[in-house]
Amino acid sequence: MAGVNDDPAGQTGTDDRRGGTGAVTGESGVAVDGVGKTYDDGGDAVRALDDVTFGVESGEFVCLVGPSGCGKTTLFRIIAGLTDATDGEVRLGGTPVTGPTTDMGVVFQEYHLFPWLTVEENVAFGLDRSDVPASERAARVDEMLDLVGLDGFRDSYPKSLSGGMKQRVAIARSLAVDPELLLMDEPFGAVDAQTREMLQRELLDVWESTGKTVLFVTHDVAEAVTLADRIVVMAAEPGRVAEIVEVDVDRPRERGDPAFGDHVSRVRELIGADR
Numbered sequence: 708m709a710g711v712n713d714d715p716a717g718q719t720g721t722d723d724r725r726g727g728t729g730a731v732t733g734e735s736g737v738a739v740d741g742v743g744k745t746y747d748d749g750g751d752a753v754r755a756l757d758d759v760t761f762g763v764e765s766g767e768f769v770c771l772v773g774p775s776g777c778g779k780t781t782l783f784r785i786i787a788g789l790t791d792a793t794d795g796e797v798r799l800g801g802t803p804v805t806g807p808t809t810d811m812g813v814v815f816q817e818y819h820l821f822p823w824l825t826v827e828e829n830v831a832f833g834l835d836r837s838d839v840p841a842s843e844r845a846a847r848v849d850e851m852l853d854l855v856g857l858d859g860f861r862d863s864y865p866k867s868l869s870g871g872m873k874q875r876v877a878i879a880r881s882l883a884v885d886p887e888l889l890l891m892d893e894p895f896g897a898v899d900a901q902t903r904e905m906l907q908r909e910l911l912d913v914w915e916s917t918g919k920t921v922l923f924v925t926h927d928v929a930e931a932v933t934l935a936d937r938i939v940v941m942a943a944e945p946g947r948v949a950e951i952v953e954v955d956v957d958r959p960r961e962r963g964d965p966a967f968g969d970h971v972s973r974v975r976e977l978i979g980a981d982r
C-alpha cells in the first residue's frame with residue numbers, strides 16, 4: 708500500500724489522495740487500492756495500470772473517463788473480478804474481490820444477451836444462480852422489466868430489439884440479482900446519440916430509484932458530466948488517475964448550462980494535458 712504523501716498527480720485537493728472523500732473512501736462501496744497491472748505475454752510488457760487508487764461511496768455515481776488505451780477496460784475487468792491485478796487490490800463493501808460475484812451487476816459495451824432466450828428469460832438468467840427464492844423470481848423479473856420499460860417486450864428475442872432496448876435488457880438482467888454495485892463499461896457506446904441521451908436519463912432514474920452504487924466507464928466526457936457525482940479522470944502510459952473531479956451541477960443537467968460546459972472543458976483539459 709502506498710503512503711499518503713506520494714500523490715503522483717498531486718491534484719486531488721486534499722492531503723489524502725484516496726479519492727478526496729476521506730481516508731476510508733469506498734470502504735462501504737468500492738475501494739480501488741494501489742491497483743497496478745502489467746500485461747506480459749512474452750513480447751514487450753505493457754504497464755496498463757499503475758498505482759490506481761480511488762473509492763466509490765455506497766450509493767454514489769462515479770464515472771471513469773480517459774483516452775483510449777489508458778486502461779479503463781483493464782480496470783473494469785479487475786474490479787469485476789474477471790482479471791487479476793498485478794499489484795494492489797479492489798474491495799467491495801470492505802471485502803477483497805477475488806473473482807466474479809453476484810454483488811456486482813456487470814454491463815459490457817456489447818450486449819452479451821443470449822439470443823436463444825426471450826427478454827424475460829434473459830433477465831431471469833442470473834436469478835437461477837442466485838439465492839433469490841424461486842417463489843420471488845417471477846416478481847423480481849416483472850419489477851426489472853417495468854424499471855427499464857420493457858414490460859411489453861418480455862416474449863421478444865434479442866434479434867428483434869434495437870440496440871437501446873438490448874442494453875435495457877442487459878441493465879435489467881444485471882440489476883435482477885439486486886447487486887450492491889452496477890459496473891458498466893461504455894454501455895451506450897454502440898447506440899446512436901439520441902438513444903444514448905435517453906438511456907442516460909433512464910439510468911439516472913434507475914440509480915435514483917434503486918440507490919445502487921454505480922461505476923460507469925466512458926471515453927465520452929459529456930456523458931460523464933451528465934451522469935456522475937464525481938469523475939475519475941485517467942491518463943495513459945501508464946494508466947493512472949490524473950485527477951478526481953467533483954461535478955457540482957444540479958440534476959437534471961443541461962448541456963447548455965455554463966457550469967456543464969465548464970466541467971466538460973476542465974475534464975477535456977486534464978485528458979489532453981501532458982504531465
Ligand code: ADP
Nearest residue numbers: 746748753755774775776777778779780781782
Ligand atoms: P481502454 O479501455 O482505456 O481503451 P484497455 O484497458 O483496453 O484500455 O488497454 C490498456 C492497455 O493495455 C493498452 O495498451 C492495451 O493495448 C493493453 N492491453 C489490454 N488488454 C491486453 C491484453 N489482454 N494483453 C496485452 N495487452 C493488453
Ligand code: MG
Nearest residue numbers: 779780781893
Ligand atoms: Mg475499453
